[in-house]
Amino acid sequence: SDADRAVVELDNVEIVYDDHFLAVQGVSMSVDEGDIVALLGPNGAGKSTILKMISGIGRTERGEVSRGNVFYRGEDVTNFGANEMVDRGITHILEGRRVFEDLTVEENLRCGLYRGGRRFRFDEDDYDIAFDYFPQLKEIMDLKAGYASGGQQQMLVIARALIHRPELLLLDEPSLGLAPKLVQDIFETLVEINEQEDITMIVADQNAKRTLDIADYGYVMENGQIELHDPADQLVQREEIKEFYLGT
Ligand code: ADP
Numbered sequence: 001s002d003a004d005r006a007v008v009e010l011d012n013v014e015i016v017y018d019d020h021f022l023a024v025q026g027v028s029m030s031v032d033e034g035d036i037v038a039l040l041g042p043n044g045a046g047k048s049t050i051l052k053m054i055s056g057i058g059r060t061e062r063g064e065v066s067r068g069n070v071f072y073r074g075e076d077v078t079n080f081g082a083n084e085m086v087d088r089g090i091t092h093i094l095e096g097r098r099v100f101e102d103l104t105v106e107e108n109l110r111c112g113l114y115r116g117g118r119r120f121r122f123d124e125d126d127y128d129i130a131f132d133y134f135p136q137l138k139e140i141m142d143l144k145a146g147y148a149s150g151g152q153q154q155m156l157v158i159a160r161a162l163i164h165r166p167e168l169l170l171l172d173e174p175s176l177g178l179a180p181k182l183v184q185d186i187f188e189t190l191v192e193i194n195e196q197e198d199i200t201m202i203v204a205d206q207n208a209k210r211t212l213d214i215a216d217y218g219y220v221m222e223n224g225q226i227e228l229h230d231p232a233d234q235l236v237q238r239e240e241i242k243e244f245y246l247g248t
């Protein structure tokens with residue numbers, strides 16, 4: 001891939017937790033500007049760990065890049081924390097649809113305006129981008145987020161991230177536990193967002209089929225390493241992908 005267009009680059013990265021547990025080993029990857037990149041692989045492969053090191057939040061879990069380097073737009077961000085990465089325009093949507101359950105949908109959306117620990121002035125216009133892509137949220141603004149359905153919560157966390165106006169969006173298991181039709185709707189919306197808002201995305205998901213459908217490029221991980229990588233349309237043609245991930 002063209003190094004000039006790379007938003008994120010990992011160069012031979014090793015990641016350990018608690019100074020000794022080796023979670024990721026020798027991983028190199030490159031995410032081009034404007035792409036949707038799929039990060040695939042079974043539970044425990046190291047997908048979330050990689051996202052957490054890119055966004056800087058891994059350090060709060062005693063994780064560290066013990067070898068190699070992480071670059072964001074050419075800048076070495078290997079040891080940067082979450083606030084520094086948020087300031088650079090990275091938003092990380094964690095696994096498990098982490099909404100504030102006792103706050104309303106509206107209040108949850110307003111929480112999107114924290115950057116680097118500072119609260120930005122919230123303007124009614126800030127909702128526009130959220131409603132453009134998820135008009136359903138308008139109807140449930142006063143609902144406590146804990147009472148929203150899984151699909152609504154997933155929309156809410158993506159909408160909240162959009163209010164941040166990220167340059168790079170990291171999504172961890174957005175499809176987990178959602179009905180197929182809902183997954184399709186949400187993934188189609190991700191494509192619209194990617195195209196219309198120029199937001200580069202990395203989507204870590206166990207649903208290889210759906211994720212490769214919307215991705216430009218894919219990486220398949222296993223045991224902390226990249227096993228395969230290719231443009232998504234080529235990856236879906238590979239026998240080992242068909243056999244192990246696509247169920248065909
Ligand atoms: P995936 O997202 O692909 O399911 P993870 O990145 O969550 O995989 O996990 C990769 C490995 O790192 C697993 O063996 C997991 O148990 C371990 N791991 C993940 N998070 C932590 C943590 N906070 N502390 C220690 N080990 C962790």
Ligand code: MG
Pocket residue numbers: 047048049095172173
């Ligand atoms: Mg994970």
